[in-house]
Amino acid sequence: MSTTTLSAPAPAAAEEEPAGGGRKKLVLLLVLVLVAGAAAYWFLLRPGSDAEPVPGEVLVMEPVQVNLADGHYLSVGIALQLVEGAAHADGSKALDATIDLFSGREPDELVRARNRNALKEELMEELDHRYHGEVLDVYFTQFVTQ
Structure with a gap:
């Protein structure tokens, strides 16, 4: 008598997350934080922005x-x-x-x-x-x- 084993089908390759996808999100988030920081510096903390005229x-x-x-x-x-x-x-x-x-x-x-x-x-x-x-x-x- 022979025995057969049933196994679950292998997950489809399309469902796998591509390698580096998390890294792209991290880089995008880092760029957004840098842009927001630069804008805050420019409008709020820039040297001479509140300086009295001489x-x-x-x-x-x-x-x-x-x-x-x-x-x-x-x-x-x-x-x-x-x-x-x-x-x-x-x-x-x-x-x-x-x-x-x-x-x-x-x-x-x-x-x-x-x-x-x-x-x-x-x-x-x-x-x-x-x-x-x-x-x-x-x-x-x-x-x-x-």
């Missing part, structure tokens, strides 16, 4: 006379604190902004320090716009009303 030259301009209300006038001189490395600033934009801001104002409005400081802040905002961030601050070198 003051450069101060551009002092001759005072100008501005017509106020009721026949009065203001003689105002300004100086611009530029950022380091700023292209040579043309003071005409600053003088134009100063004349626009102060023309026609009441003299009583200008003698109050609180009002004068508010106008100075308004002037600084306008200069920041006109000079594209190259002006750090503006100083009054002369401020006389009559």
Whole structure:
């Protein structure tokens, strides 16, 4: 009598995981982590990203006379604190902004320090716009009303 043994069929070759498949996933994951780390560094930790601008030259301009209300006038001189490395600033934009801001104002409005400081802040905002961030601050070198 002969005996036959039944054995289970061999698994199909297609069901086997190809060699190196896990390695590809690991490399892809490593690349994604590196890209995410580089992006985080670029946007958050990059040196100089939050650095304050360094003051450069101060551009002092001759005072100008501005017509106020009721026949009065203001003689105002300004100086611009530029950022380091700023292209040579043309003071005409600053003088134009100063004349626009102060023309026609009441003299009583200008003698109050609180009002004068508010106008100075308004002037600084306008200069920041006109000079594209190259002006750090503006100083009054002369401020006389009559």
